[in-house]
Amino acid sequence: MRGIFDIDNWMEILSTIKKNKLRTFLTGFSVAWGIFMLIILLASGNGLKNGVISNFGDRAINTIEIWPRRTSMPYQGNSSNRRISLDQKDYDLLDTQFKEVDEIVPRTWANTMASYNFESINCNFEGVYPEEKTISGIKIKDNKGRFINDADMKERRKVAVINKRMKEALFKDEDPLGKMITSNSLNFKVIGVYEGNEWGNQNRAYVPFTTAQLLYNRGWGFGSISFSINGLETKEANENFEKGLRKKLASLHQFHPDDTRAIGMYNSLENYLQTMGIFNGINFFVWIIGIGTLIAGVVGVSNIMLITVRERTREFGIRKALGAKPASILQLILMESILITSVFGYIGMVFGIGLSELINYGMEMSQAAAGGDREFSIFRNPTVDLAVAGGATILLVCAGVIAGYFPARKAVKVTAVEAMRAE
Numbered sequence: 001m002r003g004i005f006d007i008d009n010w011m012e013i014l015s016t017i018k019k020n021k022l023r024t025f026l027t028g029f030s031v032a033w034g035i036f037m038l039i040i041l042l043a044s045g046n047g048l049k050n051g052v053i054s055n056f057g058d059r060a061i062n063t064i065e066i067w068p069r070r071t072s073m074p075y076q077g078n079s080s081n082r083r084i085s086l087d088q089k090d091y092d093l094l095d096t097q098f099k100e101v102d103e104i105v106p107r108t109w110a111n112t113m114a115s116y117n118f119e120s121i122n123c124n125f126e127g128v129y130p131e132e133k134t135i136s137g138i139k140i141k142d143n144k145g146r147f148i149n150d151a152d153m154k155e156r157r158k159v160a161v162i163n164k165r166m167k168e169a170l171f172k173d174e175d176p177l178g179k180m181i182t183s184n185s186l187n188f189k190v191i192g193v194y195e196g197n198e199w200g201n202q203n204r205a206y207v208p209f210t211t212a213q214l215l216y217n218r219g220w221g222f223g224s225i226s227f228s229i230n231g232l233e234t235k236e237a238n239e240n241f242e243k244g245l246r247k248k249l250a251s252l253h254q255f256h257p258d259d260t261r262a263i264g265m266y267n268s269l270e271n272y273l274q275t276m277g278i279f280n281g282i283n284f285f286v287w288i289i290g291i292g293t294l295i296a297g298v299v300g301v302s303n304i305m306l307i308t309v310r311e312r313t314r315e316f317g318i319r320k321a322l323g324a325k326p327a328s329i330l331q332l333i334l335m336e337s338i339l340i341t342s343v344f345g346y347i348g349m350v351f352g353i354g355l356s357e358l359i360n361y362g363m364e365m366s367q368a369a370a371g372g373d374r375e376f377s378i379f380r381n382p383t384v385d386l387a388v389a390g391g392a393t394i395l396l397v398c399a400g401v402i403a404g405y406f407p408a409r410k411a412v413k414v415t416a417v418e419a420m421r422a423e
Helices: 007-019 021-054 088-097 150-155 164-171 209-216 235-253 268-311 313-321 326-369 386-413 416-421
Strands: 063-068 101-116 119-128 139-145 159-163 180-183 186-195 204-208 224-229 263-267
Touching: 007 021, 007 326, 021 268, 021 326, 021 386, 063 235, 063 268, 088 101, 088 224, 088 235, 101 164, 101 209, 119 164, 119 209, 150 209, 159 164, 164 186, 186 204, 204 209, 235 263, 235 268, 263 268, 268 326, 268 386, 313 326, 326 386
Parallel strands: 119 204, 159 186
Antiparallel strands: 063 224, 063 263, 101 119, 101 180, 101 224, 139 186, 159 204, 180 186
């Protein structure tokens, strides 16, 4: 341990490096480039993953939505092109016969005109249950106001939770909470403004399902049903659940079990599992390329150490003749190898993290300049975990030790007489 902190050893190493500046720089550059590229690749993979996942928004990823369509096959005396309708029987089917189903949210809606004072817009009034907030990941803007609750449902209150775009169109800079908007000659009290996950210029207001059903659907039927599911961790389990659900729905509505067009179905969990599978493959590919780049840098260090040993063989022979222990020679070469890999590895890490953070800062500033509205994105927050970057750098230093060990071992095995004869 005394040799590690011996200033003379470090001065000698620095002297050797100064004599071979270009060679040392090129070797160190290959190490720095390896760790730099690994961090950039990891940051890019994370940015792509974060961007795609952000498009799921705060919406629950374990949800399925079903909606009625028309049959495409005749079945048991029923002709094709028959219209299917969803109602309370479908709700009860999901609630009682599928243990995986958790929260269930029927929906109904109407396209209508909403107005406030002298402003009016076309919008969509959607009747939902209170659980819609969890399933769709709805957040009330600035925590002011609230979402639909059980009392609103029970009393069929004419209340509405409007989205940010609707608020800007009708109320401008005015606080909408407690104000009345008019739709089809009916007044709805605004109880909240939510920051939605919609893209585009969609104007939407959530109202109690019981109110919407009574006003727009004559007190009967559902436009669609969304529900969350638990316990489905694999693609196979997800597919089996879908098949079982379609079979039950086919029996309930008397359509052919193989008629997939009779009921529309969107499974967000299936899409999420597929997306995560793709990104797992991307991460694996990134690590393979990154580690390959690091290995190339380490091989460069090993080759330089071999050259250094060959050039200093005569010097090592003199050291042995003067009584130097093999361990001191071994330590000297290893220290030089560690110095090159750690310094240049650290430089590569700093530049890699700095570039990824700079790109992330630029993207955040661009989003802030656009007003902070959430837009569809495939690339977001391209940064890498500091623990991963630090771990990769430590791994590189350890690899540098190994790279320097074999040339050092070769130098130690050379006898003093053989070393003195070396050219």
